[in-house]
Amino acid sequence: MTITAPQGFRASGITAGLKASGKSDIALVVNDGPSAVAAAVFTTNRCKANPVLWSEQVMAGHKASAVVLNSGGANCYTGPEGFQNTHASAEKVAELLAIGAIDVVVCSTGLIGEQLDRDKLLTGIAQAANELSDAGGPAAAEAIMTTDTRSKQVLRESAGWCIGGMAKGAGMLAPALATMLVVITTDAQVDAVTADRALRQATRVTFDRLDSDGCMSTNDTVLLMCSGASGVTPEEGEFTALLTEACHDLAQQLLGDAEGAEHDITIDVVNAASEDDAVEVGKAIARSNLFKCAVFGKDPNWGRILASAGTTRAAFDPGALDVAFNGVWVCRDGEPGEPRDKVDLSERAVNITVDLKAGTESATIWTNDLTHAYVHENSAYST
Amino acid sequence: MTITAPQGFRASGITAGLKASGKSDIALVVNDGPSAVAAAVFTTNRCKANPVLWSEQVMAGHKASAVVLNSGGANCYTGPEGFQNTHASAEKVAELLAIGAIDVVVCSTGLIGEQLDRDKLLTGIAQAANELSDAGGPAAAEAIMTTDTRSKQVLRESAGWCIGGMAKGAGMLAPALATMLVVITTDAQVDAVTADRALRQATRVTFDRLDSDGCMSTNDTVLLMCSGASGVTPEEGEFTALLTEACHDLAQQLLGDAEGAEHDITIDVVNAASEDDAVEVGKAIARSNLFKCAVFGKDPNWGRILASAGTTRAAFDPGALDVAFNGVWVCRDGEPGEPRDKVDLSERAVNITVDLKAGTESATIWTNDLTHAYVHENSAYST
Numbered sequence: 136m137t138i139t140a141p142q143g144f145r146a147s148g149i150t151a152g153l154k155a156s157g158k159s160d161i162a163l164v165v166n167d168g169p170s171a172v173a174a175a176v177f178t179t180n181r182c183k184a185n186p187v188l189w190s191e192q193v194m195a196g197h198k199a200s201a202v203v204l205n206s207g208g209a210n211c212y213t214g215p216e217g218f219q220n221t222h223a224s225a226e227k228v229a230e231l232l233a234i235g236a237i238d239v240v241v242c243s244t245g246l247i248g249e250q251l252d253r254d255k256l257l258t259g260i261a262q263a264a265n266e267l268s269d270a271g272g273p274a275a276a277e278a279i280m281t282t283d284t285r286s287k288q289v290l291r292e293s294a295g296w297c298i299g300g301m302a303k304g305a306g307m308l309a310p311a312l313a314t315m316l317v318v319i320t321t322d323a324q325v326d327a328v329t330a331d332r333a334l335r336q337a338t339r340v341t342f343d344r345l346d347s348d349g350c351m352s353t354n355d356t357v358l359l360m361c362s363g364a365s366g367v368t369p370e371e372g373e374f375t376a377l378l379t380e381a382c383h384d385l386a387q388q389l390l391g392d393a394e395g396a397e398h399d400i401t402i403d404v405v406n407a408a409s410e411d412d413a414v415e416v417g418k419a420i421a422r423s424n425l426f427k428c429a430v431f432g433k434d435p436n437w438g439r440i441l442a443s444a445g446t447t448r449a450a451f452d453p454g455a456l457d458v459a460f461n462g463v464w465v466c467r468d469g470e471p472g473e474p475r476d477k478v479d480l481s482e483r484a485v486n487i488t489v490d491l492k493a494g495t496e497s498a499t500i501w502t503n504d505l506t507h508a509y510v511h512e513n514s515a516y517s518t
Numbered sequence: 519m520t521i522t523a524p525q526g527f528r529a530s531g532i533t534a535g536l537k538a539s540g541k542s543d544i545a546l547v548v549n550d551g552p553s554a555v556a557a558a559v560f561t562t563n564r565c566k567a568n569p570v571l572w573s574e575q576v577m578a579g580h581k582a583s584a585v586v587l588n589s590g591g592a593n594c595y596t597g598p599e600g601f602q603n604t605h606a607s608a609e610k611v612a613e614l615l616a617i618g619a620i621d622v623v624v625c626s627t628g629l630i631g632e633q634l635d636r637d638k639l640l641t642g643i644a645q646a647a648n649e650l651s652d653a654g655g656p657a658a659a660e661a662i663m664t665t666d667t668r669s670k671q672v673l674r675e676s677a678g679w680c681i682g683g684m685a686k687g688a689g690m691l692a693p694a695l696a697t698m699l700v701v702i703t704t705d706a707q708v709d710a711v712t713a714d715r716a717l718r719q720a721t722r723v724t725f726d727r728l729d730s731d732g733c734m735s736t737n738d739t740v741l742l743m744c745s746g747a748s749g750v751t752p753e754e755g756e757f758t759a760l761l762t763e764a765c766h767d768l769a770q771q772l773l774g775d776a777e778g779a780e781h782d783i784t785i786d787v788v789n790a791a792s793e794d795d796a797v798e799v800g801k802a803i804a805r806s807n808l809f810k811c812a813v814f815g816k817d818p819n820w821g822r823i824l825a826s827a828g829t830t831r832a833a834f835d836p837g838a839l840d841v842a843f844n845g846v847w848v849c850r851d852g853e854p855g856e857p858r859d860k861v862d863l864s865e866r867a868v869n870i871t872v873d874l875k876a877g878t879e880s881a882t883i884w885t886n887d888l889t890h891a892y893v894h895e896n897s898a899y900s901t
Contacts, residue, residue: 182828182836212824214853247821248854351829353821424807424888425896432897438630438736441595445565446734453565470597471631505807507890513808514815 137288139272140299141322143167143362146271148278151259153207153251160207161256162275163263164318165232166200170363173199174330175240176338178355184211185221186241187354193225193240197327202240202318202358203228203260204279206303208251210243211353220251227257231264242316242356244281244303276301279316282512287388291381296323296365298377302385304352315342317357317385322365323374333375334359341382344414345390345501346421357382390501395508398430398480401501402487408494412449416489417500419443427505433480435460440489441469450493457490520671522655523682524705526550526745529654531661534642536590536634543590544639545658546646547701548615549583553746556582557713558623559721561738567594568604569624570737576608576623580710585623585701585741586611586643587662589686591634593626594736603634610640614647625699625739627664627686659684662699665895670771674764679706679748681760685768687735698725700740700768705748706757716758717742724765727797728773728884729804740765773884778891781813781863784884785870791877795832799872800883802826810888816863818843823872824852833876840873 139146146164153160166173175194177187193199203224210217221241229236243251266274276286280303287302304315325333338357359378369377390399402420407413420426423443429436437458445453458466460478465471485504503509522529529547536543549556558577560570576582586607593600604624612619626634649657659669663686670685687698708716721740742761752760773782785803790796803809806826812819820841828836841849843861848854868887886892 180825180828181830182824182839209821212821212849212852212854214851217853247819247825248849250854351825353825353828424892428893428896431893434897436630438592438595441565442563442630442734442736445563445736447564456565466595466631468597469595470600471595471633505893507893509807510811510814510888510890510893513811514817 137272137290137299138164138275138301138318138320139269140290141297141320141362143322143364144320145267145269146275147263147266147268148271148274149259149262149266152255153205159274159278160205161259161263162204162278163228163260163267164202164275165267166360166362168362170324170361171198171200171238172325172327172330172361173197173359174334175356175358176334178352180351180353182353184209184243184354185213185218186210186243187356188218189221189225190240190356193237196237197331198238199240199358199360200234200238201228201232202242204242204316205251205256206244206279206281208243208245208249209247209354210251211247213248213250216250220253220256223253224256224260227260231261240358244279244316244354247353272299272301279303282394284392287385289381289384291377293369293373293377295367296321296369298381300381300385302389304389315352315355315389319359319381322362324363324366324368325361325374329371329374330359330361333371333378336375337379337382341379341386344499345386346418390503393503394512395506396503397483397506398485398504399483399501400430400485400487400503401499403497403499404489404491405497406494407491407496408450410496410498413496413498414500415447416444416449416491417498419447420487421500421502424505427502430480430485431504431506435465435475435478435480437466440487441466444489449491451491455492459488461486520655520673520682521547521658521684521701521703522652523673524680524703524745526705526747527703528650528652529658530646530649530651531654531657532642532645532649535638536588542657542661543588544642544646545587545661546611546643546650547585547658548650549743549745551745553707553744554581554583554621555708555710555713555744556580557717557742559717559740561735563734563736565736567592567626567737568596568601569593569626570739571601572604572608573623573739576620579620580714581621582623582741582743583617583621584611584615585625587625587699588634588639589627589662589664591626591628591632592630592737593634594630596631596633599633603636603639606636607639607643610643614644623741625737627662627699627737630736655682655684662686665777667775670768672764672767674760676752676756676760678750679704679752681764683764683768685772687772698735698738698772702742702764705745707746707749707751708744708757712754712757713742713744716754716761719758720762720765724762724769727882728769729801773886776886777895778889779886780866780889781868781887782866782884783813783868783870783886784882785872786880786882787872787874788880789877790874790879791833793879793881796879796881797883798830799827799832799874800881802830803870804883804885807888810885813863813868814887814889818848818858818861818863820849823870824849827872832874834874838875842871844869
């Protein structure tokens with residue numbers, strides 16, 4: 136149990152035949168209430184998939200009674216027929232659950248530009264509705280996987296209420312392959328304004344700081360559903376903190392399962408003039424293919440870190456930067472510091488610290504190395 | 519002959535022992551005049567190498583009588599001692615040629631953060647001065663190579679005057695490995711203002727539109743030296759056109775020798791509202807690792823192109839885009855168009871056309887695919 140651990144939720148995951156692999160491919164999550172409060176963040180990509188276009192309309196009402204998710208096709212750039220497939224999915228769920236279609240969020244993941252088989256989709260949704268249960272969380276988490284090697288789930292408990300979650304993919308605003316989809320459930324009593332504010336705060340410092348390969352998806356969705364079934368109304372700060380913990384946990388699971396990665400890289404940018412500066416520098420480093428190849432090769436090539444920092448507008452003196460790999464300060468004041476050969480990059484976890492010496496703000500960005508396996512997996516995805 | 523093809527230039531390339539490989543590593547190019555007019559563009563990276571910091575001062579006077587270039591070390595993030603090495607190089611050239619040090623441009627390429635051996639550097643410069651000849655262009659072009667598999671040279675001739683050039687690296691504002699260095703010579707009579715304007719115009723549509731791996735170097739330099747020895751003063755438009763041709767030729771040579779690449783990709787963005795929009799969309803596509811992996815895998819994955827376009831601020835309707843691979847319009851009006859299997863990506867040259875349907879402007883961006891060989895080469899560079 137995870138998304139079904141909070142009271143008021145049922146879920147299922149079934150095989151509709153959308154995936155060539157024959158693995159499960161449709162997940163359904165239902166909020167039985169009493170509250171239907173929901174919040175969501177979507178991809179900022181302007182080329183949005185049909186399910187995102189639909190779900191943005193749903194979320195205008197700040198509530199959702201169900202979410203149906205399919206793998207096996209992103210339903211993006213599939214034209215009016217694709218949008219009709221999304222709409223038909225929501226209608227089918229609504230009919231089966233006796234709710235309104237406008238309360239049904241839809242998520243899709245898979246290849247762009249391929250039409251989903253509507254018969255398989257609708258038959259699968261009917262089966263998913265039949266199999267809904269309060270123990271269905273793990274099956275739902277399995278059904279949304281694409282290139283994930285394992286399902287991602289989380290549970291965080293507080294006094295009388297809890298938060299569950301599931302995720303697939305490898306990045307937010309920068310996922311490898313098609314998409315990051317996240318569904319988070321809670322039985323806390325939370326109003327719509329609080330839910331929205333808490334979700335934006337939590338994603339800002341977790342999923343938004345995960346940059347696996349710099350590529351932004353057309354389908355990214357993070358959905359928070361609040362049943363209120365516990366009868367407990369937590370303080371906003373407490374709720375936000377636990378939600379952030381749950382998002383952090385899922386983000387780290389995504390990082391650890393990124394395509395082909397051999398290293399999980401944590402980039403701490405410290406003593407920045409502003410948090411935005413720290414994020415900008417961290418992301419510039421996280422997007423340097425040269426840096427990411429160097430980590431794959433276990434090479435503490437700090438010059439590539441400085442070259443990336445130099446592409447940003449962040450406040451710092453280029454001649455004053457310090458850089459550490461796993462605590463070894465290989466660059467001090469823009470000059471060679473401790474010997475490179477003191478750095479050991481044989482472990483999966485790699486920590487980079489960049490000291491901008493320009494203020495007191497900081498931020499952490501997570502990324503992966505660039506490997507042969509990444510190239511292999513992404514050169515052979517649709518063929 | 520190439521950079522020594524124009525009248526008034528001598529050059530040499532020698533082995534100073536800066537490279538572990540034992541290959542030649544110092545190039546010297548001298549402009550014997552009568553004019554010493556020069557123009558240059560440098561990396562926009564804020565973390566600039568010592569030779570760039572020095573050469574920017576030289577170019578403040580809009581003239582240069584010589585340029586000395588070394589491979590075997592970028593002389594970047596090497597502190598005051600590194601700057602002194604650059605300064606000593608210029609002083610040594612000045613002493614040997616009886617010119618001012620402030621008329622000597624210095625370029626370096628190689629690993630960041632490693633100190634050059636000053637004795638080898640200065641001894642090598644003396645040898646390079648001894649070997650200067652009007653047939654020394656090819657030797658100079660050899661001496662600036664790092665991971666290049668072949669030297670890059672160009673010659674363009676007009677009525678009574680000509681332009682020669684040499685280059686190393688694989689990108690401008692986005693080179694693979696350390697740096698792109700380009701030296702262009704001409705015996706045309708060109709004033710400083712014209713030289714500067716022509717060089718900026720030529721690089722803007724050639725080197726600036728080459729984006730091999732999205733990584734901006736600390737050392738990039740393009741230097742134009744004008745001897746005036748032909749006695750011919752071409753029209754500015756004619757000069758700019760021939761200079762642009764020479765830059766285009768060198769840029770294509772850089773593209774064709776990019777690290778580990780198996781495909782040269784030309785991205786034509788057409789019918790944009792502005793040239794800037796076309797460039798922004800083209801560069802976003804060129805920087806998508808997912809797209810670049812797909813081309814390596816000979817997969818016409820147009821969804822990755824649209825997902826990249828969607829990250830830009832360019833004016834277009836996401837539902838109206840057309841995309842072609844080698845002339846096959848696999849996406850029409852944001853929907854699947856001609857069948858993917860009509861696309862053949864077995865040849866090295868791949869042409870992508872993206873029709874924004876938002877205006878009449880266009881731009882072409884060049885990039886490469888992302889391959890196993892790229893990962894291999896860049897994970898093993900400094901170790």
